[in-house]
Amino acid sequence: MRFDVVTLFPELFAPHLAVGITRRAFTSGLVDVRLWQLRDFADDTYRRIDDRPYGGGPGMVMLVEPLLRALDAVRAERGDVPVVHFTPTGRRLDQAVVQEFAAGPGAVLLCGRYEGIDQRFIDRRVTHEISLGDFVLSGGELPALALLDAVARLQYGVIPAPSHEQDSFGDGLLEGPSYSRPERLSLDGEELAVPAVLLSGHHGEISRWRRERSLERTARRRPDLIAAARAAGRLSRADERYLSALEL
Template sequence: MRFDIITLFPELFAPLLTSGITRRAYESGLVDVRLWNPRDHAEGNYRRVDDRTFGGGPGMVMLAEPLFHCLTAIRADRQDLAPTPLVLFSPIGQTLNHKAVAQWSDSAGAVLLCGRYEGVDQRFIDQYVGQQISLGDFVLSGGEIAAMALLDAVARLQPGVLNDEGSHQLDSFNPALDGLLDTPHYTRPEVWQGHAVPTALTSGHHARIERWRREQSLHLTAMHRPELLVQARLAGKLSREDETFLKEDQHASPP
């Protein structure tokens, strides 16, 4: 898959593409990332990419024309038979979640537009943006961090990127966990500052371990994201044993 990033600050992406486990996805070409600066497609001596907003007010707005020429160059370079979807990171967009990430990880990619300043000329958005994505109810200085979040989430789902192929299957929100939160994790030493690892995890009894993990997943989800339990219940993902545990656990404090 290929993601083309329209950004005024391409240098911000260097650490993402060259560090950590997910760099394997970029170095191997599993996730092909290409950076495009709209300033390279602006006209005039100053290569201007923004201007004051009509109607007055603070801040600047990204010009439509350089973005149009940048997008045209990207689509010509991709040589797509069908127009590549253009995604804008924006507060009004749909909140990114695991289901959307999984869909992107199995796609041909997209063009990602990282807005800056007060935003992008609405005429360009109306004409060319096919989807808007948000990370949540807060505002960033630009779309670069949101684009990196999407790229990282997509990259780790690619085969061969993580050391353990099944690792992401046990992530929070994954269908393998019925969309619930992940369980707590522990490692050596067995006792740290007087606190021991739960005995179930050191019992060597696989069925007991799996049941403990399931119950902890249910417990954490009930405490912190109860709406996920509702979704799992409606989808028929909770067993009678799960429901019994939740009924008995409803007044418990976090582990």
């Protein structure tokens, strides 16, 4: 799997690729990340990659020609692959999107800046438009890093399968609460204890407790995910009984 990142700031990626548990994916080559400096594909001495927008308005627009040359250089090495443009107008990045990319060959990740990319390039070369949410960032580098991290942790051997299977959205629901030592904690004048079931050693009861906490958290915070899980047939009869007894 290979991701080619076209960016004005390749230096933003190096620290992330070298730290944390997902570095296993990057240093081992499970997820091969190549960084392409867009200015290297400018055709003037000023290495210009942007210009004023037609029709007026603030800011600058990224030019088509440098992007075309960058994409041609990538394709010369690896052929035709998905081209991702990060934009607030795109499809929301969720676990389903991550799993699609995690099972694929990789992609070209375009990190836009300024007021965006000339629409003609988007219309003719971009295959996927992806958004982190309903807010605006200074560029596409942070969304690209988010996608790379999420894809890397799903690769075989990077983290144990149970870890990402229990993550939020691993089964379409939010993850429940987690606890560690000490068993009892005095905080703000209260004695806070780890739930007794987690100390019981009864794996069946622990599993069910975790499932119920996941269902409860999802029902309270993201009822849309409960509806989606129900429609997909991912809720058992026991799940439905528990949900029907919840006081929301």
